Amino acid sequence: VKQQSTSAIGFFDKHMEAAVRHRLELSQALEHAIEQQQLRMVYQPQVNAERQLLSVEALLRWHHPRYGEISPNEFIPIAEASGSILRLGAWVLERCCEQSKLWSNNPKLETLGISINVSPAQFLDPDFVDHVRAILERTQVNPANIRFELTENLMAQNIDFIVQQMQELKQLGISISLDDFGTGYASLAYLTQLPLDELKIDRRFVKTLFKQGEGALLTEMIIGLGRSMNLTIIAEGVETNAQFERLRELGCEVFQGYLFGYPSDTLPDIN
Numbered sequence: 321v322k323q324q325s326t327s328a329i330g331f332f333d334k335h336m337e338a339a340v341r342h343r344l345e346l347s348q349a350l351e352h353a354i355e356q357q358q359l360r361m362v363y364q365p366q367v368n369a370e371r372q373l374l375s376v377e378a379l380l381r382w383h384h385p386r387y388g389e390i391s392p393n394e395f396i397p398i399a400e401a402s403g404s405i406l407r408l409g410a411w412v413l414e415r416c417c418e419q420s421k422l423w424s425n426n427p428k429l430e431t432l433g434i435s436i437n438v439s440p441a442q443f444l445d446p447d448f449v450d451h452v453r454a455i456l457e458r459t460q461v462n463p464a465n466i467r468f469e470l471t472e473n474l475m476a477q478n479i480d481f482i483v484q485q486m487q488e489l490k491q492l493g494i495s496i497s498l499d500d501f502g503t504g505y506a507s508l509a510y511l512t513q514l515p516l517d518e519l520k521i522d523r524r525f526v527k528t529l530f531k532q533g534e535g536a537l538l539t540e541m542i543i544g545l546g547r548s549m550n551l552t553i554i555a556e557g558v559e560t561n562a563q564f565e566r567l568r569e570l571g572c573e574v575f576q577g578y579l580f581g582y583p584s585d586t587l588p589d590i591n
């Protein structure tokens with residue numbers, strides 16, 4: 321018996337060791353990803369009820385020389401754990417502001433918004449607002465076109481500091497969206513304290529719209545809550561016309577998902 325359990329542990333040890341080694345390798349490779357030019361941004365359309373392009377969400381992509389495209393779902397948590405998210409986040413912000421400035425030079429794209437994911441570690445950095453201010457000045461971007469997507473699990477931190485950071489960003493003219501709402505830390509109690517502009521309904525709530533059970537009710541309640549607070553409601557992961565229609569009925573105003581476009585290096589044609 322002892323022999324058996326030892327080898328079972330040995331089996332898991334080996335697999336865990338391999339997983340840890342892989343993470344470590346990715347973590348080290350990420351340190352050089354910027355200067356090796358392995359990172360790029362892609363943009364996914366966000367449309368209104370008439371399917372007109374309002375804004376895009378900027379999503380980071382990493383092309384690893386040996387492993388190819390690695391999902392941000394895999395490498396963002398690694399970057400958060402190692403601390404390199406601060407450098408990555410700064411790079412993302414810089415790229416997005418430069419891109420937004422280029423778009424705004426085109427009269428047809430003058431008001432195109434860009435929604436940028438900001439990690440909790442980045443947002444909680446005491447230098448963050450100063451850093452943002454410097455990038456705005458350097459790139460001469462229109463801050464009215466910039467929106468930060470902050471995730472709900474941020475709310476586990478000091479709420480007074482969060483509110484203060486948000487207010488300072490809003491004073492710079494940037495708007496703020498609460499991402500993945502309903503999926504994480506219960507921020508319900510804080511919701512009314514936060515100077516938010518937008519509430520982003522997570523993909524998993526859109527998915528349950530036509531499923532049996534409580535999922536659809538919960539989605540309706542979340543949208544109702546956001547509307548009662550006078551926030552713009554955006555739904556992500558919209559894949560079908562039925563979802564699009566139902567979300568419109570419920571009072572959703574902005575929509576993002578494969579139904580309208582995939583994340584891409586180029587903007588969809590607009591006229």
Ligand code: C2E
Nearest residue numbers: 379380392393396412437438439557558559576577578583
């Ligand atoms: P997220 O912020 O929830 O972004 C939405 C994700 O859903 C994206 O995955 C997008 O490609 C995907 N998506 C969009 N429409 C649909 C759809 O209709 N169906 C389905 N099934 N999926 C859809 P992606 O690009 O793989 O990003 C994953 C996550 O990585 C993001 O989730 C975000 O949390 C994080 N991330 C991506 N870029 C950045 C970044 O620049 N900075 C930070 N901090 N996080 C990022």
Ligand code: CA
Nearest residue numbers: 377437469499
């Ligand atoms: Ca997001």
Ligand code: CA
Nearest residue numbers: 500522523556
């Ligand atoms: Ca999400």
Ligand code: CA
Nearest residue numbers: 517550551552
């Ligand atoms: Ca409003």
